Amino acid sequence: MQLSVNNATKKYGKKTVLDQVSIDFNQGNCYCILGVNGAGKSTLFNLLMQFIMADAGTITYDGHHFPVLPSAYKKRMGYLSEPLHLLEELSAEQYLQFIGKLYEVVPKILEERKEKIMHFLFEDYQEVLRKRMATLSSGMKKKVAFAGAILHSPEFLLLDEPFSTLDPISGKKLCNFLSSYLNEQRTIVFSSHNLEYLEALNPVIIILDESGIQYNASLADFTKNHSQSISQSLMEKLKINDSSTVMQWD
Amino acid sequence: MGLVLLHLRFKINAFFNWKYNKSGIIFSLLYLATTSYSLFIVHLLTGPLNSQISPASIKHIIFGTLILLTIIRKFIPQYIPFRKRLLQYHPKSAIFRHAFNILDEILCFNFLNAILFICLLLIFPFYHWKDACIWITWLCVAIISRRVVQCFFEQRILHYTRFLLGCLVPIATTIIMLLWQFNYELPQTALAVLVVILLVSFMMEEVVSEYDDTGKQGVTSEHLGINVLLNAPAVRVSVLAALILKSVFMILFTIKIQKKGPGDMLFIIMLLSSPAYLFTYCFNNSWGMLRNYWFTLDRANPSGFLIWRFQLRLIAVPLAIDCFITSIFYLANDKLGPVIIISYFFSVILLCVLAYYWSLLFPFYVSKGFSMSVNTSTVAAFCTIIICTAMYLATYSPIFYLIGGLYLIIAVALMKGMNKFYSDTRIGLYHKLFH
Incomplete structure (x- = not known):
């Protein structure tokens, strides 16, 4: 699925969160949206999912602009939101069943995928499947929510802060999964403050700052052919001095 | 009556201290109105007007005002948080605090309380001020029992206190019923009811735990x-x-x-x-x-x-x-x-x-x-x-x-x-x- 954001502007009251933003998300690529808190990353995701409408500009899906995104397109997209909006009254198994039915996954395939992904993400997956979502830790909830987001094998996967609250091993697993998930038909867009996983995913880096796109290029360009660390490059692009990140305290 | 006036004084105090919250002021105004209304009803029932106004008229006044207040109260949706914030204006003494909470509950014209009012009016049609007093005391019992039941449903009561509440409330209610049936003396009934109210409210206010997450419950159905x-x-x-x-x-x-x-x-x-x-x-x-x-x-x-x-x-x-x-x-x-x-x-x-x-x-x-x-x-x-x-x-x-x-x-x-x-x-x- 080819997604294009064309001169999108979004305001909340008087505050302009996104101003004339244009990005193309091409098939077969992985994109990482970086930016400080409140830069508009989640707003961009909400625009892509058509939860909110741009005040100006358009978003096209495979070249088409839809006033209401049809279900056929929505079902080709997977979304891990932040906050997660989980159905806490259900067990992890029931939640995944519910999501599978919602996305019309064939029951047999649903069962296979559910087992496969849960087995990969959890050591004691059968116990986790039985537990109610309300009883799971925040990291476990994140992993179940992730399983729900990829259960229908979406072509366009949107992940808002997928690595936050995850332990290092789970983060690594998720990172490896995303690397293997990406193929010519699929697109992954994620936001993250954990820069350690970017190297393995080798995404196109998009920096959102001051209501607009400040940077949009490959990871190799971003790190000047790996001569700089990712965090150094980010600080440079955001024009932040090292001294401003240091503070003396009594 | 003294307690009601003291309660009113604290509400006025809350009103004048709540400068920055429009909803709080509106809530306080409504609250003062309901308190004044209650005092007016008590005055009607016990004062010289009692002989001039027929019981049927009083009943109609209560019905009309009740419906009106229930509707007005509906327009303050974030009512409960406001009520909780008002608690800081309540007296520090535990007994007064419990008494105030009961008065708060009685004066809240929410939907459930309105239903209780109507139910009890149907059960106890009063024709005399003594009947009205019995009706009011039973109303107190009903409202408090409702809160207890609600706490049970919401699982806000710890396990060991469930047992106590489960035993004490039926026992106390049976005693009241016996007193009422055999002696039919109002002071004794009122006293017994008061004991139940204080007991139950004390247990509710002191022992009711923080809202217990439902994590302990299991999934019970595939539907x-x-x-x-x-x-x-x-x-x-x-x-x-x-x-x-x-x-x-x-x-x-x-x-x-x-x-x-x-x-x-x-x-x-x-x-x-x-x-x-x-x-x-x-x-x-x-x-x-x-x-x-x-x-x-x-x-x-x-x-x-x-x-x-x-x-x-x-x-x-x-x-x-x-x-x-x-x-x-x-x-x-x-x-x-x-x-x-x-x-x-x-x-x-x-x-x-x-x-x-x-x-x-x-x-x-x-x-x-x-x-x-x-x-x-x-x-x-x-x-x-x-x-x-x-x-x-x-x-x-x-x-x-x-x-x-x-x-x-x-x-x-x-x-x-x-x-x-x-x-x-x-x-x-x-x-x-x-x-």
């Missing part, structure tokens, strides 16, 4: 609706409260009809036997809590029908129980004729469709103060009153069936407009949420 019903505390309490109230009313009406026949109660029977409670409770108190379902459904399919199907699935089991209760009531009262049951089924069909519209309008609680957008129960109640009034006015005439047919046509037309309505509304909802 999504039943599972949500059993595991989401808000839904469980709402639906149980609705069904209990409905059953209480049906029993009261059955007793009354068996003694005197339906008489001129047909409209009120039609109204209270309708599924209004269920829709009111389910969609006002629980749908807001289930907004994550709305998010999840919308993520996959931006169709209004999907949301509606999910809501119907959620309400299917409670609606079946409600239908069963109504059918039993109808079968037990063959004097009523077919109008009640026909009116019930037409109301169900129309309310099922309307529920989609108002629940979509208010799928989550909006945290801003003094917002009217959570008052879905008011909408549900008004809709039911309109539906039943039209049917009642045409009872025993062919137009009755025509109105039923008209309701079906309206329901179909509304169903056809669902998707468009949903598309027009959802973006506004998200905007409100993310703004």
